[in-house]
Amino acid sequence: MIKHLAAASLLLTTACLVAGPARAADPGITDTEILIGDVEPLTGPPALLGVAASLGHKIAIAEANAAGGINGRKIKYVLEDDGYVTARTIQGVKKVIDVDKVFAMIGISGSGQSIAVMPVLEKSGIPTVIDVAPVKHLWEPPRKNVFVVGQSYEEGIVHLVNFLADKNPGKKWGLITQDDDYGITVRDGFDSVVKAKKLNVVYSGNYKKGQQDFSSDMLQLKDSGAEVFLAGGIIAENIAMMKEIEKLGIKPVTGIFWPGRIEPVLKLMGPAGDGIYAVDYVEPFAGAAGRAFLEKAKPLVSEAEFKGINRYTMTGYAAAKVLIAAIERCGKQPTWACTISELEKTKNVETGVMAPISFGPGVRFSNQKLQIMQADTATLSFKPVN
Amino acid sequence: MQYLIQLLISGLAIGAIYGLIAMGFAVIYKSTGLVNFAQGEMTMITAYIAWTISTTVSGNVFVVAIGAILAAVVLGLVIERLVMRPMLGEPVFATVMVTIGLAVILRSAINFIWDAYPHGLDIGMGRSVVHLGGIGVRTGQLAVIATLLLLLAAIWAFFRYSKVGVAMRAVAADDRTALLMGISATKVHALAWAASSLIAGIGGVFFALSYDLSPAMFQLGLKAFPATILGGLDAVLGSGLGGLLIGITENLAGGYLGSGMKEVAGFAMIIVVLMVRPFGIFGERDIERV
Structure with missing residues (x-):
């Protein structure tokens, strides 16, 4: 009896050892x-x-x-x-x-x-x-x-700000960012170019995530006399900012970042959105x-x-x-x-x-x-x- | 000076929207003793329905307005009948939790029924910019200020002179006596939900007109709630005025103290006011509820 049990245990152990690698195979894959x-x-x-x-x-x-x-x-x-x-x-x-x-x-x-x-x-x-x-x-x-x-977000902002700075030398700058990790990254990228190119920043705002009314923020932008503006919102925020800019009758050279580069946004921005610059690493839908x-x-x-x-x-x-x-x-x-x-x-x-x-x-x-x-x-x- | 006037006008415009939604909060609270945490979401749903009407049925302002009014009333009645009425007699905490659950469902409905893209409500008016003494303002913003003032007057007259308004006040003041006089609390509740949905919905439609529609629009409820607290949770007219105060305070703080202060200013004002008047500026010291 003991002999039989020992043989059975040996058989079971062997079976487990043989079957072991199959069970340990990486998941999520079958024959089909x-x-x-x-x-x-x-x-x-x-x-x-x-x-x-x-x-x-x-x-x-x-x-x-x-x-x-x-x-x-x-x-x-x-x-x-x-x-x-x-x-x-x-x-x-x-x-x-x-x-x-x-x-x-x-x-x-x-x-x-x-x-x-x-x-x-x-x-x-x-x-x-x-x-x-x-x-x-x-x-x-x-x-x-x-x-x-x-x-990286930071590299994207650096690229955009460098482009706008080279295109608009000596101009006054304005920036607004969101109060989260995304906003901090945008601001860090912006600040690195400001330091390197000694840009004249006359307006720097920071809005709370979820803010929908940008009337006072854009009025401050207008009052500061900013000529180049980096809109650090995502989608709805950038739309609201551009509509305020239109209402206030100003037209700064504006740059947006790729999270907001969504084509339907342009329709909602209206005339103020025409000519705004964006940076991205994917192809625009308008191209081939x-x-x-x-x-x-x-x-x-x-x-x-x-x-x-x-x-x-x-x-x-x-x-x-x-x-x-x-x-x-x-x-x-x-x-x-x-x-x-x-x-x-x-x-x-x-x-x-x-x-x-x-x-x-x-x-x-x-x-x-x-x-x-x-x-x-x-x-x-x-x-x-x- | 022009800077200040511009801030005041913009503050009044957004404050009028807060005020309308805040009145929605107050109507329900006054009649049912319940804080409706789905108010912002109900506002958003009405605005999305108005947008759907404008894009699928007709962009005519009257068609959109009538459609949105009907939709808001039906939305309020349906929520009252299917969700809130079964909760009658249940603990207030449970009922409030139901409104929180309702808020999550309505918020998610936007993505299921519509989409996550922002949309513009185009009814051929309200979006153009007019210049008053060199100050740019959208016609929709002027319209919402006028609408709030008209509604404040109409609601005052409704509660003062109409039979239904007097009945609602009676239920709020003493529901048992009102019941003995043949006033149905259930009907008053249904009317309150419909009226609340309608008033807040008007605010939502004006917001969509002056700004845009997006799934983040429910956050208007979070801005309007402090307006209700400020004006008085049981004060419908006070809540409307509370909205204007919050809008102006936010904009002045944003304009003079910096962008970061904009969101904080309204709440800071509430803390100060509540320390002096815990029941709000226009609220009653002892709030009666059904």
């Missing part, structure tokens, strides 16, 4: 499917970016699935709403990793949310490509499994690349979804393309380790919506090339400035 997870703000005002970014992911996934999937496996997209609430982002990321057991992560909400969720991502070791809100804390120091597609992207997207999304496409759809699309390509290069049996290794080897990947994307050993940030654009309210579009 690969799961990719994402957490975005799909409700509330920031849904404007979350919905658009998720559309970009969906378009890239639909495109890959239409071409047969990743080495025969169809991609399934698991999307969670965080409502732009950091606690919900962490909860959502944990849920898609631990419960849905996705193979890779993409997107991930706003800047504050993705910074907050970084320890969860790092601890899990899951291959991740972030594309919505690129901020330095996401790639400095570089994390083995986390890659960021885009350009932008039009080609829209043509590609049209059959892959519903009519309602198509209306929700904006610049964040392009960032999402590019990031998803890079991730899918890396998994694909791992062949028939992709693993997390291989995917991370292949992401690191990403070199000049063309996505059609921004400059080629590259990472490298210890380089987890794609550092996209920036371009200046100018608004044309007649066509409700942004056009590249050469």
Whole structure:
């Protein structure tokens, strides 16, 4: 009897050892499917970016699935709403990793949310490509499994302010920023150019997130005599500021940042929005690349979804393309380790919506090339400035 | 001087919007003893409905106005009948929590029914800029100030002279006696919710006209609530005037003390006023509720 028990125990142990590696295999992958997870703000005002970014992911996934999937496996997209609430982002990321057991992560909400969720991502070791809100804390120091597609907010502001300063030498400057991490980044970038170029700043305002009436702020701007204005709002704030500027009858040279570079905004800004400058690293929809992207997207999304496409759809699309390509290069049996290794080897990947994307050993940030654009309210579009 | 006048006019314009929404708070509180934390969201929904009418049915100002008024009244009645009436007799805390839940649902409804993009309400008027003595002001801003003043007068007359208004005052003053005299508290509650939704909805539509529609618009409720506290939670007319005071104070603080002070100023004023008059400037010392 004891002999039989010993033999059975040995058999069981052997079976466990043999089966062990199979159970320990990376999750989110079956013979027919690969799961990719994402957490975005799909409700509330920031849904404007979350919905658009998720559309970009969906378009890239639909495109890959239409071409047969990743080495025969169809991609399934698991999307969670965080409502732009950091606690919900962490909860959502944990849920898609631990419960849905996705193979890779993409997107991930706003800047504050993705910074907050970084320890969860790092601890899990899951291959991740972030594309919505690129901020330095996401790639400095570089994390083995986390890659960021885009350009830093600070670099974007520096590029824009340098351009406006060179174009408007000796002019008086005005700036208004939001009282959060986004606003601090904008202000830091602005201040670095002010110091380097000794700009004459005559107005510097700081508004509370959620402010809707900018009448006194813009009146101060007018009173200061500012000739060049950096509107550091996001979307609704920039619209409100430009409408006040129109009401006050002034026309400073105005620059906005890419989170607010959404074409429908121009219609709401009215005449005051005409000619405003913006900086971005994705192609404008008015250009050939932008039009080609829209043509590609049209059959892959519903009519309602198509209306929700904006610049964040392009960032999402590019990031998803890079991730899918890396998994694909791992062949028939992709693993997390291989995917991370292949992401690191990403070199000049063309996505059609921004400059080629590259990472490298210890380089987890794609550092996209920036371009200046100018608004044309007649066509409700942004056009590249050469 | 022109700087000061510009600040005052802008303050009156945004203050009139706060005032209208604040009156909505006060109407419900006066009649039901309840603080409706979904007031900002109800305001936003009415404005979005007005925008939908303007883009799908007709951009004619009368069509949009009538449609928005009906929608606001129906919204108030539906909420009262389906959500609030079943809560009658329940603890106030539970009822207030229901309004908070309602607020979250209505806020999310914007993304489900409409979208997260900002939109402009274009009804062919209200958005143009006129210059009064060199001061630029939108016609919609002038209209909302006039509307608030007209509504203040109309509501005063309603409570003073109309049978329904007197009945509402009677219920607020002593519901048992009012009941003995044949006044239905349930009907008064329904009327209060409809009136509150309508008055605040008017504020929302004017906001959409002068500024824009966006899913962040519910935050107007957070700005209007202090106006109600300032004017008196049970003082409908006082709440309207409280809105004007908050709007002017915010703008003067923003204009003279800096942008950062704008959001703080109104609340600082409330703290000072409440220390002197805990029931608000126009509120009653002992608030009666149904």
